[in-house]
Amino acid sequence: MRRWRIGLVVVAVGLLLAGCGVAHERSARSVVPDTPVGLPVGSRLTLPLTTLDPDRQVLHVLSRLAYGPRPGDVERVRAMGLAAWIERQLEPERIPDELVERRLGAYPTLRMTTAELFQEFPRPDPAASTRRREAMLSGEAPMRDAMAGEAGLGGPPRIATELAAARLERAVWSERQLEEVLVDFWFNHFNVFAGKDAVRWMVSAYEREAIRPHALGRFRDLVLATARHPAMLFYLDNWMSVRDGLIVPSGPNQGQRRGLNENYARELLELHTLGVDGGYTQADIVETARAFTGWSIDYQGTRQFLYRPGAHDDGEKRVLGHALPAGGGEGDGLAVIDIVTRHPATARTIATKLARRFVSDQPPLAVVDRVARAYRDTDGHVRAMMRALVTAPEFWSEAAWNAKLKKPLELVASAARALDARPGSEIGRRSAGFHLARATSRLGEPLFYAQPPTGHPDTAEAWMNTGTLLARLNFAVALAHNRLPGVRVDLEGLLGDADRRRPEAVLDRLLAVTLHGQVSARTRETLIAQLHDAAGVRRTAGGQGAADTDVGNLAALVLGSPDFQRR
Amino acid sequence: MSGYVRRSFVKGGALALCGLATGTGIPRFLVRSAYAGPTRRRPKVLVAVFQRGAVDGLGMIPPHGDAAYYAARPSIAIRPPAAGTPETALDLDGFFALHPALEPLKPLWDARQLAIVHACGSPHPTRSHFDAQDYMETGTPGVKTTRDGWLARGLLARAATAASPFRAVAVGPQLPRALRGDAGALAMQTLRDFDLGVDGSGTGSGMDARRAFEALYASRGQDVIHGTGRETFAAVKMLKAADPQRFEPAHGARYPRTDFGEKLRQVAQLIKADVGLEVAFVDIEGWDTHAGQGNERGQLANRLADFARGLRALALDLGDRMEDVVVLSMSEFGRTVRENGNLGTDHGRATAMLVLGGPVRGGRVYGRWPGLAPEQLFEGRDLEVTTDFRQLFTEVAWHHLGVPNQANVFPGFAPSSETLPGVLMSGRVS
Numbered sequence A: 001m002r003r004w005r006i007g008l009v010v011v012a013v014g015l016l017l018a019g020c021g022v023a024h025e026r027s028a029r030s031v032v033p034d035t036p037v038g039l040p041v042g043s044r045l046t047l048p049l050t051t052l053d054p055d056r057q058v059l060h061v062l063s064r065l066a067y068g069p070r071p072g073d074v075e076r077v078r079a080m081g082l083a084a085w086i087e088r089q090l091e092p093e094r095i096p097d098e099l100v101e102r103r104l105g106a107y108p109t110l111r112m113t114t115a116e117l118f119q120e121f122p123r124p125d126p127a128a129s130t131r132r133r134e135a136m137l138s139g140e141a142p143m144r145d146a147m148a149g150e151a152g153l154g155g156p157p158r159i160a161t162e163l164a165a166a167r168l169e170r171a172v173w174s175e176r177q178l179e180e181v182l183v184d185f186w187f188n189h190f191n192v193f194a195g196k197d198a199v200r201w202m203v204s205a206y207e208r209e210a211i212r213p214h215a216l217g218r219f220r221d222l223v224l225a226t227a228r229h230p231a232m233l234f235y236l237d238n239w240m241s242v243r244d245g246l247i248v249p250s251g252p253n254q255g256q257r258r259g260l261n262e263n264y265a266r267e268l269l270e271l272h273t274l275g276v277d278g279g280y281t282q283a284d285i286v287e288t289a290r291a292f293t294g295w296s297i298d299y300q301g302t303r304q305f306l307y308r309p310g311a312h313d314d315g316e317k318r319v320l321g322h323a324l325p326a327g328g329g330e331g332d333g334l335a336v337i338d339i340v341t342r343h344p345a346t347a348r349t350i351a352t353k354l355a356r357r358f359v360s361d362q363p364p365l366a367v368v369d370r371v372a373r374a375y376r377d378t379d380g381h382v383r384a385m386m387r388a389l390v391t392a393p394e395f396w397s398e399a400a401w402n403a404k405l406k407k408p409l410e411l412v413a414s415a416a417r418a419l420d421a422r423p424g425s426e427i428g429r430r431s432a433g434f435h436l437a438r439a440t441s442r443l444g445e446p447l448f449y450a451q452p453p454t455g456h457p458d459t460a461e462a463w464m465n466t467g468t469l470l471a472r473l474n475f476a477v478a479l480a481h482n483r484l485p486g487v488r489v490d491l492e493g494l495l496g497d498a499d500r501r502r503p504e505a506v507l508d509r510l511l512a513v514t515l516h517g518q519v520s521a522r523t524r525e526t527l528i529a530q531l532h533d534a535a536g537v538r539r540t541a542g543g544q545g546a547a548d549t550d551v552g553n554l555a556a557l558v559l560g561s562p563d564f565q566r567r
Numbered sequence B: 001m002s003g004y005v006r007r008s009f010v011k012g013g014a015l016a017l018c019g020l021a022t023g024t025g026i027p028r029f030l031v032r033s034a035y036a037g038p039t040r041r042r043p044k045v046l047v048a049v050f051q052r053g054a055v056d057g058l059g060m061i062p063p064h065g066d067a068a069y070y071a072a073r074p075s076i077a078i079r080p081p082a083a084g085t086p087e088t089a090l091d092l093d094g095f096f097a098l099h100p101a102l103e104p105l106k107p108l109w110d111a112r113q114l115a116i117v118h119a120c121g122s123p124h125p126t127r128s129h130f131d132a133q134d135y136m137e138t139g140t141p142g143v144k145t146t147r148d149g150w151l152a153r154g155l156l157a158r159a160a161t162a163a164s165p166f167r168a169v170a171v172g173p174q175l176p177r178a179l180r181g182d183a184g185a186l187a188m189q190t191l192r193d194f195d196l197g198v199d200g201s202g203t204g205s206g207m208d209a210r211r212a213f214e215a216l217y218a219s220r221g222q223d224v225i226h227g228t229g230r231e232t233f234a235a236v237k238m239l240k241a242a243d244p245q246r247f248e249p250a251h252g253a254r255y256p257r258t259d260f261g262e263k264l265r266q267v268a269q270l271i272k273a274d275v276g277l278e279v280a281f282v283d284i285e286g287w288d289t290h291a292g293q294g295n296e297r298g299q300l301a302n303r304l305a306d307f308a309r310g311l312r313a314l315a316l317d318l319g320d321r322m323e324d325v326v327v328l329s330m331s332e333f334g335r336t337v338r339e340n341g342n343l344g345t346d347h348g349r350a351t352a353m354l355v356l357g358g359p360v361r362g363g364r365v366y367g368r369w370p371g372l373a374p375e376q377l378f379e380g381r382d383l384e385v386t387t388d389f390r391q392l393f394t395e396v397a398w399h400h401l402g403v404p405n406q407a408n409v410f411p412g413f414a415p416s417s418e419t420l421p422g423v424l425m426s427g428r429v430s
Helices: A014-018 A023-031 A054-064 A073-080 A082-089 A098-104 A114-120 A126-137 A157-173 A177-189 A199-214 A219-227 A230-235 A263-272 A282-291 A331-341 A344-358 A365-378 A382-390 A408-418 A432-442 A466-480 A491-495 A503-515 A521-531 A551-559 B002-019 B028-036 B067-072 B100-110 B129-138 B150-156 B206-217 B224-242 B259-272 B299-324 B389-399
Strands: A295-297 A305-307 A317-319 A322-324 B045-051 B114-121 B168-171 B186-188 B279-284 B325-330 B351-357
Touching: A054 A073, A054 A082, A073 A082, A082 A177, A098 A157, A114 A199, A126 B299, A157 A177, A157 A199, A157 A408, A157 A432, A177 A199, A177 A344, A177 A382, A199 A219, A199 A230, A219 A230, A219 A263, A219 A331, A230 A295, A263 A282, A263 A331, A282 A317, A282 A331, A317 A331, A322 A331, A344 A365, A344 A382, A365 A382, A408 A432, A408 A466, A408 A503, A432 A466, A466 A551, A466 B186, A466 B224, A491 A503, A491 A551, A503 A521, A503 A551, A521 A551, A521 B206, A551 B206, B045 B259, B045 B299, B100 B114, B100 B299, B100 B351, B114 B389, B150 B168, B150 B279, B150 B389, B168 B259, B186 B224, B206 B224, B259 B279, B259 B299, B279 B299, B299 B325, B299 B351, B325 B389, B351 B389
Parallel strands: B045 B279, B045 B325, B168 B186, B168 B279
Antiparallel strands: A295 A305, A317 A322, B114 B351, B325 B351
8 A cells, every 4th residue: 555754845934824814815815924923934844644645644633633724615624734733733823813813703692701701791680580491391482492503693592693703703713723723622621611600701711811822832730720710610619618517607598508519620520531441439539629629719809710719628638549638728729630630541531532632433542542642751741742633643544534424513614614614704693603502502513502411513423413413404505505504605607617508517526515425335336316406407487598517506515515524 | 913923033134134244243132132042922121210310309309308498498498298288398207308390290109119239329429420320320429430331231131022123212412320231221302203214316216225324333343332332233223123103192191292291202112112122221410400309380390290291101001010110310419408508409419319110019108217416417517418429320130121130230249138129029128
């Protein structure tokens, strides 16, 4: 079998970068300097040999480290060189991203603090909430539809609705693609549920402050930032966890007895770090919970993290064999974070999850070992783990090619990118992001509304079933026929000079644009058979003249094909 | 009417098969029914309700006769029964009671259609939601490599009543692990959206695009995508013919306008439309009450109100059809006996499961009560499991769904008729 060297073209990136923008926004990008200051010229990444041919190498990278190729992306990456493109994605702060930043201006809640959001979107009157719940339970009121976003336009649900819309806009139009993929990955790893009471107001700050800044940073910083964030403290109840037997000194609950809450401690060990088989015991969970007592929220004031010394259990603790001497105070939690993030089980858990996301649902042990080693060697640096991952032979193997089923967010974003969808000028109810997020929700992945702390799953078995397949096909039809409000696709433009009177030419052009020729023989044969059927051909008005190709239907069939469901 | 509808399904199935003649990929449900053969019998239906997040069995079915219950829960215990006093526990047998929010289920208890299995749970002591849910759904506690679910294995082990892709349906965006496997279960979010919206381009080519999509998925691909696709198109056709949405809730039933209520309403529609449904699977979330659980009112009470009103509406709506229906509630584990420092409860061991329906020997609480005194607790903190959930699930599989006793529904577990709880009429006489 022929083996290819990856990324042979190692070039100075200067001029090529200028060509990497969204094609239709090229004029807006001319203000960008050709060579961002300090960007390394050439590449430090050495990619392994692979049997994937150069075309597939590029597509593989664009569908794993990005939300799929837009028209022209394959050529741009090839010209730049794979290794250089990956290097660039590993340093997102150096990539100009003005188009999407301008778009995000339409979502004001993204820039507001949690305290400001509580002011802007006051908590509904509790009596009214009770009345509404009673009406729902008795079958009298209409259903609440916050998750689909209908009710999410006014009132507190608007916060998560705008955040989801922004996520989709970034997934489709941001140049910092790998960062977006990792923000989604880490959010699900450290999931919070926007449907749980106060989290509704905190979820936007959570993504902005705890997840996004560390997406390619240190794992320990992610653990620390999430552990101290009000959204996580509230979601997993740690803000109320206090030393056992504490008598509430004042306030409405004065004189009542309070104590430990194990919720955060358990998920920290089970999900965030060691993993369920990571070797901890129930006693470790209790000791961990003791260590984090007092890590709380200034709930009535700033709505920010607040350490409450009076609530902390200052006794000696023992976590995973490490002694924490008495009197550690707020430092006890920091000590536990050090212990768990340096634990080899954590390296393995994080490596396995990354490999599952970027390689395959059941990743080979070799790639897990390699990424885990990178974790241990660098004290958990995400960028180093990603470098280990993309330089692993397993990442470039035939077994990894097209091995992942796109989850709903990936399907929606990659379809919009494949057809070079453009956002309309509408904002709010009609914005592109809003409607793309709603489509994602219909496909089964309501962003920020995964209730369990595992977040949305990352394997095929969770995402492929009859109901969601229909939703995928319906989304393909809506997008291709320009029936998704706020989003416009220009199929005529994509087809260029392909002869509309020759359906096969139109089909081949569509397959080239969306699947870059990587289509199974059977899918192509089936599609060609449709061309001679009415599905692919539109009769002209009054049956005059030669039949015209039904481009919308054909595009919908391609986006709805089994081939497009994989990445 | 129902006879006509059923015949149209058999026809729909044959049509689907013709449509697939180009490939060898035949939907799994048709492969199965090829040797099953048609029958006229109305299928027994199991409605499995998973209370995800670990329901507090001691709040749902309070053991008011156990003095240790009130000692362990100074703030969140349910007030003992006091006839005529609102917001007190509803006595069942002098020892156990219903949470007052379960009041809609009391008439079903009185009519002996509701049984409770208390101190029920998994032999595996994990307190991880996700492992415990997986173990309960695969039916193999402690074994993580089991790829299919207990309900899928149960369905595979017995002949289908009718050839239908609706034999096993999960209402929700995902197929639960209990139904994953080779039984060809399907998931649907809503009946309304379970269609291909291809028309509307104004060209009249909608039906042709539908056929084109079907052709794309009809090929012989053996992966999850192709398999799902073949079943999807067969199901869409049959659903169109059956039109279950024409069935309005009957007998004055009013489903709560909640996720759970909407799901149950659609389960009832599928049952009434005679689409060959044998297992329906419905999730209800929000049971992980670590803080502010509440007592007669509050967080748990609100979830229980949704749960009870939904089940009550289902039973009312189905009327006589409940003779063929068993509702089985389950949850991955129970919660700590003592309330925690935040007036909530942490992850525990045993919980209570409800069995509801015509075939149920109801009006009884089943299982040995291990007691709540500190020395009686598992690891000094949790209600001990005295009924392995597999005993209860086995009884439902054998005596309701008709799964043959020799089928290996719970690998590594050897139940016998003598050890089953006896909650069903057709089961062991106790």
